[in-house]
Amino acid sequence: MIEALGLDTLFAEMIFAIGLAIILGNAYAYYQHQRGERPDDADEGAEFNTGRVVFLSVVGALMATWGGISVFG
Numbered sequence: 001m002i003e004a005l006g007l008d009t010l011f012a013e014m015i016f017a018i019g020l021a022i023i024l025g026n027a028y029a030y031y032q033h034q035r036g037e038r039p040d041d042a043d044e045g046a047e048f049n050t051g052r053v054v055f056l057s058v059v060g061a062l063m064a065t066w067g068g069i070s071v072f073g
Contacts, residue, residue, distance in 0.1 A: 009071065016067025022060030026053045 032038075033048045 012067050012070035014067075015063050016071055019060045019063030019065070019067055023057055023064060026057045026060065029053060 030050075030053050
């Protein structure tokens, strides 16, 4: 049944898409930080955490790599 619905391929495509979304989202947040812009709803005491951006970008890259290899490999 899994092969009939294509869930194995769908799961790999979702992992690939989520990994790319994590990478692009963190890249955009870092870009906005470099320009000196802050979100409108950010607290005054909130600081930008570069370590979190790097960590999540690495996680996104691993997810995108795994999903890409599963889909295209």
